[in-house]
Structures are given as structure tokens and as C-alpha cells.
Amino acid sequence: MSEIQNLTIPEIATITEIKDEIVDVRTFYLSFDARTGGEAPKIKSGQFVMCTVFGAGEFAVSLPACPENDRFHLTVRRVGKVTNALHALSAGDKIGIRGPFGNGFPFEEIKGKNIIYVAGGIGLIPLRSSIMHVMRNKDEFGRILLFLGARTPQELMYQYNLEEWKAAPGFETYITIDNPVPDWDGETGFVHTLIKKKNIPVKDTVAFVCGPPMMFNAVIKELTEMGIGEENIISTLERHMKCGIGKCQHCAIGRTLVCTDGPVYTYRQIKTLGEQI
Amino acid sequence: MYLIKKSSVLDIARELQKEYRVYGPVVEKETRQTMFTGVEDAAELDLNAPIPAMPPKHIVFPHFERIMSYTYDRAAKKADIRPDFDDSRKALFGIRSCDLTGIICLDRFFLGQEFVDEVYRNHRKNMFIVANTCTVPFKQCFCVCTDSGPSAREGFDLNLTDLGDQYLVEAGSEKGKKLAEKMGLAKADDSLAKRKEAIIDASVSKFDAIATDNKAWISRVVNRVTTGLIDEKVWEYIGNQCIECGACSYVCPSCSCFNIVDPQTSEEAADRMRTWDSCSYEGYSRMAGGHNPRKPVEDRRSKRFFCKLSYSQSKKYLRPGCVGCGRCQWVCPGDIGLPNVVTYIRRDIQQ
Numbered sequence: 256m257s258e259i260q261n262l263t264i265p266e267i268a269t270i271t272e273i274k275d276e277i278v279d280v281r282t283f284y285l286s287f288d289a290r291t292g293g294e295a296p297k298i299k300s301g302q303f304v305m306c307t308v309f310g311a312g313e314f315a316v317s318l319p320a321c322p323e324n325d326r327f328h329l330t331v332r333r334v335g336k337v338t339n340a341l342h343a344l345s346a347g348d349k350i351g352i353r354g355p356f357g358n359g360f361p362f363e364e365i366k367g368k369n370i371i372y373v374a375g376g377i378g379l380i381p382l383r384s385s386i387m388h389v390m391r392n393k394d395e396f397g398r399i400l401l402f403l404g405a406r407t408p409q410e411l412m413y414q415y416n417l418e419e420w421k422a423a424p425g426f427e428t429y430i431t432i433d434n435p436v437p438d439w440d441g442e443t444g445f446v447h448t449l450i451k452k453k454n455i456p457v458k459d460t461v462a463f464v465c466g467p468p469m470m471f472n473a474v475i476k477e478l479t480e481m482g483i484g485e486e487n488i489i490s491t492l493e494r495h496m497k498c499g500i501g502k503c504q505h506c507a508i509g510r511t512l513v514c515t516d517g518p519v520y521t522y523r524q525i526k527t528l529g530e531q532i
Numbered sequence: 533m534y535l536i537k538k539s540s541v542l543d544i545a546r547e548l549q550k551e552y553r554v555y556g557p558v559v560e561k562e563t564r565q566t567m568f569t570g571v572e573d574a575a576e577l578d579l580n581a582p583i584p585a586m587p588p589k590h591i592v593f594p595h596f597e598r599i600m601s602y603t604y605d606r607a608a609k610k611a612d613i614r615p616d617f618d619d620s621r622k623a624l625f626g627i628r629s630c631d632l633t634g635i636i637c638l639d640r641f642f643l644g645q646e647f648v649d650e651v652y653r654n655h656r657k658n659m660f661i662v663a664n665t666c667t668v669p670f671k672q673c674f675c676v677c678t679d680s681g682p683s684a685r686e687g688f689d690l691n692l693t694d695l696g697d698q699y700l701v702e703a704g705s706e707k708g709k710k711l712a713e714k715m716g717l718a719k720a721d722d723s724l725a726k727r728k729e730a731i732i733d734a735s736v737s738k739f740d741a742i743a744t745d746n747k748a749w750i751s752r753v754v755n756r757v758t759t760g761l762i763d764e765k766v767w768e769y770i771g772n773q774c775i776e777c778g779a780c781s782y783v784c785p786s787c788s789c790f791n792i793v794d795p796q797t798s799e800e801a802a803d804r805m806r807t808w809d810s811c812s813y814e815g816y817s818r819m820a821g822g823h824n825p826r827k828p829v830e831d832r833r834s835k836r837f838f839c840k841l842s843y844s845q846s847k848k849y850l851r852p853g854c855v856g857c858g859r860c861q862w863v864c865p866g867d868i869g870l871p872n873v874v875t876y877i878r879r880d881i882q883q
Binding site for chain 1: 599610649802811
């Protein structure tokens with residue numbers, strides 16, 4: 256924990272820049288008022304923060320920034336009251352941040368293994384941090400494959416990073432959209448069908464999967480049928496959260512709390528916890 | 533151990549009033565219900581009053597509480613946050629062992645896990661607790677099944693036991709001892725410890741005849757609840773009986789789920805409020821956008837009993853989550869208070 260206490264009371268941050276991503280999704284870059292140089296708290300890839308929009312409320316949001324060298328930012332789709340209020344803000348406005356909370360991705364344990372990322376739509380947001388980390392430390396891993404799906408080309412997240420990832424040596428990047436459209440010459444069809452078509456490594460492989468429940472279930476089915484073990488499929492779960500520190504209990508799944516025991520789980524854990532994704 | 537005459541037992545409360553706001557059992561004149569509430573006049577307190585309708589949980593974990601307030605000025609690009617924690621001096625006088633066990637559960641949950649809950653810690657910081665041994669059970673009691681009564685073993689500063697014409701006063705902490713010494717209470721003979729044991733034994737033996745409403749052999753179901761080896765039909769029946777009123781959570785001494793909302797107090801100011809919540813509500817796990825991982829009501833009901841009876845949750849409380857007060861059974865319109873649920877599960881196991 257940092258010396259700045261923000262477990263219960265948020266610390267104030269300033270929105271320095273806002274970037275439009277896709278429809279209804281924006282990225283907010285932040286600087287932290289009480290810290291030297293506005294520097295952000297240290298994060299682990301896979302963690303989340305609680306974000307306060309003054310006058311509206313607080314919500315849990317994953318951290319897409321690379322833990323090593325990235326400006327601290329949140330990418331948020333507007334869906335409810337608080338996220339809509341956030342989207343109404345402009346650069347210079349203040350918000351509140353608590354955290355970061357949660358366990359993060361288990362990079363130490365998966366060193367030397369092949370990595371497959373499968374993201375559907377805005378499921379790429381929590382995985383971005385992990386992808387950026389892996390790209391910086393490519394030598395520690397085997398083959399690295401990215402499978403990204405979206406409904407339309409306009410709904411592909413982080414367009415500016417996609418180019419970078421496609422060009423990155425050692426990265427095998429596949430992008431697909433659900434249905435063919437006139438000016439799209441890439442892959443089409445659901446992302447789980449794309450996995451089947453490509454020659455993916457199965458031995459010593461870890462898959463990071465994130466996306467809407469329907470897509471998640473289809474991808475899991477595909478991966479396990481191909482022979483990737485349930486303990487080697489990693490995802491990050493989304494739940495209704497109020498405190499982030501294991502007290503309000505809203506995010507309880509079985510015996511665990513997503514905020515303190517998660518949000519990163521293996522599929523084996525998710526299955527034994529006995530709740531829908 | 534000390535002694536105090538029965539007629540002067542409220543002097544302890546009066547002594548506490550010098551330093552603390554004193555809360556205790558008061559019988560409401562109109563409704564004749566017992567409420568555990570703050571008093572100005574110690575004479576209102578009644579140690580013989582029946583078990584309070586609501587546990588004193590609300591004193592350490594208020595139903596509705598402001599934890600901070602803030603102002604924000606968008607034009608000037610300014611925001612200001614003021615934490616608002618309540619660390620006022622409070623004394624609980626005459627708390628019964630089931631309710632005290634509830635507070636012990638909350639202590640371990642809020643203070644003993646990975647993170648400490650600041651709001652709760654402040655409530656507990658300056659607190660004095662005087663427990664009261666139940667020499668006679670009430671109709672709905674089953675603390676003997678949950679190992680939380682009829683007399684408190686820990687968590688108190690002073691514990692009172694009715695010996696007939698006087699109260700035995702045991703100190704459970706330095707703070708308690710100091711108060712007893714300051715009041716100049718008479719030292720009690722060691723033999724009275726035996727007498728207290730006999731009183732507790734007598735109290736336990738009265739459960740069969742008096743506490744007839746509820747029995748809950750929870751040890752029989754802990755394993756099943758933990759492993760989930762319970763027929764879906766049992767939860768389905770329980771789910772069908774639940775009307776999602778949330779009363780069980782509200783009256784439970786160990787239920788501590790909360791919600792957080794930011795109601796605006798003016799154009800540019802709001803309070804952050806922490807309020808009680810209940811896992812029986814449909815909106816409890818619903819996320820923005822409408823996705824709800826827990827849909828059917830039986831799914832939500834099984835969560836509550838997992839919290840009270842599973843081994844996994846007991847590890848957080850270092851005991852079962854149920855304290856045997858019987859209030860959920862008392863208030864539940866669907867007849868699925870915890871003792872009944874235990875019975876349904878046991879029936880299923882036997883089949």
C-alpha cells in the first residue's frame with residue numbers, strides 16, 4: 256500500500272485528457288493531485304480502482320494502463336448513471352479514485368509459457384494492461400497470440416494499439432468482426448471460430464479470455480476442447496462493487512470476494528465457485 | 533469479580549454516562565417492545581426486558597450513515613472531500629450474549645481481514661460493553677445450538693449475572709476492572725464463580741421447556757452448505773417462500789452487507805452514505821447495464837445461508853455466522869428463518 260491512504264476516502268485526481276475510443280467508450284487520462292508530479296499510484300496489471308464521479312456516485316473500473324510505462328488512465332463505457340456522469344466531464348475536471356485493488360494477473364507463474372489473448376469487444380480493456388506488459392517482456396514468454404473480436408470495425412477497441420501489436424515482432428495478431436462489411440478485408444465471424452481455424456499452441460499455453468458472457472462461454476468451450484486445461488484459462492470478472500476492500504460483500508461468488516480474492520480467476524476456480532460469468 | 537446490589541445495578545450505567553453515551557434495553561411504553569437505544573435517564577434501562585426487537589448492531593454499524601461529504605465546483609475545477617467518521621464514546625449496557633457475539637463477528641469481519649474498515653474501526657474505538665447473562669431463555673432462543681450463550685465468555689468489559697438479590701460483576705478488560713474499582717464495588721468471593729456456572733447450567737436446562745420455537749442443529753448442515761451438496765429442490769422451495777423483504781438481514785446481529793450512495797445535498801455538494809443492504813434483493817448483484825449474475829431468488833437465498841452456515845465464512849468470523857437469537861424466524865413472513873432452513877436441509881440429508 257502506498258503512503259497515501261485511499262481505502263475508504265477517495266483521493267482527488269484531475270482529468271488531463273479525454274480520448275474518444277469507440278461509440279460510448281472514452282479514455283480518461285488522470286493526474287493525482289496529492290502526489291508529487293501528479294504521479295499515479297503503482298498498479299499491477301489486472302487490478303481495478305473505484306472511481307468517484309462527484310455528485311453521481313462511485314463505480315469499479317479495470318485498469319488498462321501498462322504498469323511500467325504508461326500514463327494512468329481509465330477506459331469507460333457509459334452504461335449507467337455514474338458512467339454517464341463521467342462522460343459528461345471534460346479535461347480539467349476532478350474525480351475521486353480509491354485503490355488500486357485486487358490480485359492482478361499471475362505473470363510470475365506463467366513465465367516461459369505461450370500466451371493466447373482472446374478479447375471480445377470492450378473485453379480488451381482489462382487485457383490491454385497485460386498485453387502491454389507482455390510486449391515489453393516478450394523474452395519471458397513463448398508464442399504470443401492475440402485474437403480480438405468486435406461487432407464492426409468501428410467497434411474495435413484501441414485502434415492505435417492494434418497497429419502497434421500487428422507490427423510487433425513475435426506477436427501473432429488476428430482481428431475479426433462479426434459480419435462482413437464492404438471496406439473490411441480482414442477476418443470475419445465470431446472470435447471462437449477464428450481460434451479453431453488458426454494453429455494455436457496447446458501445450459504449455461495460458462489463455463487470457465475476456466468479453467461478454469456469451470462470447471466467453473463459446474471461447475472456453477473451444478479452448479478446453481482443444482486441450483487447454485481449465486487451470487490455464489485466466490479471466491477477470493466483473494461484479495457489482497461498492498467498497499473494493501472486501502466489506503460490502505456485493506461481489507461475493509461462492510466463498511470468495513471478487514474485489515480481494517479476484518478479479519483475476521482461472522476458469523477452474525470460476526467453475527467451482529458456481530455462479531454465472 | 534465484584535458484587536453489586538440489584539437495586540443499585542443501574543449505578544453502573546450512571547457511572548458510564550459520565551464518559552459515554554449509554555445505550556441499553558428500554559421497553560417502549562406504547563408498543564411494549566424492547567428497543568436497544570440511547571438513554572438520557574439511566575432509570576429507563578431494564579435488564580430484565582425481553583430480547584430487543586432489533587440487535588444493537590445499529591450502534592456499531594448504523595442503518596444509514598454519512599461517511600464523508602464533499603463539494604465540487606466544476607467552473608472553478610475544484611473538489612473538496614471531508615471524511616466523517618463517528619468515534620464518539622458509546623457504552624452498550626446490558627447487551628445479551630447472542631447480540632454481543634454478533635458484534636464479535638462484525639469485529640473479526642471488519643477489522644480482522646486483509647483490509648481494516650475505517651468506518652467500523654472508529655465506531656468501535658471508544659466503546660464500553662456491559663454484557664448481561666440470560667438466566668432464563670426466551671421463546672425463540674437457540675444460542676445453545678450456536679455456542680453463543682446464555683452467558684458471554686469474551687468481548688465484554690463487564691459481565692453481569694443475576695444472583696437473585698445481587699449481580700455478580702466480572703471484568704473482562706482493564707477498562708472494566710478500573711470502572712469497578714472506581715465505583716468501589718464489593719469484591720466477590722471466588723465460590724461465586726461456581727454459583728454462576730450453576731446458574732448458566734440451570735438456564736441451559738430451561739431451553740427444552742421454554743425455548744420451544746426454534747432448534748437448529750447447525751453442525752449437521754455446515755458440511756453440506758459448504759460443499760453445496762444440497763438438492764436444488766430444497767433451495768427452490770426456500771426461494772419460493774422468500775418475498776425478498778430483506779427483514780432477515782436487517783434483524784440479524786451478524787449481517788453486515790452495505791450499499792453506498794451519494795445523494796446530493798445541493799447543486800455542488802453531496803454526502804457519501806453507507807446504508808444496510810440485503811442479499812435477498814434482486815438489485816444486490818445487478819451491474820450497470822442490467823447484467824445480473826444471480827438471477828433466481830433461490831440463488832440469492834442460498835447465498836445468505838452460505839454466509840451464516842458455511843465453513844468458509846466461519847473462517848472469517850472464527851465461529852458460525854448465526855448467533856442463535858431467533859429474530860429472523862420471528863420476522864420472516866415466508867417462514868424461512870434460519871432454524872427452519874436448517875430443518876429443511878436436515879430433512880433432505882435424511883432422505
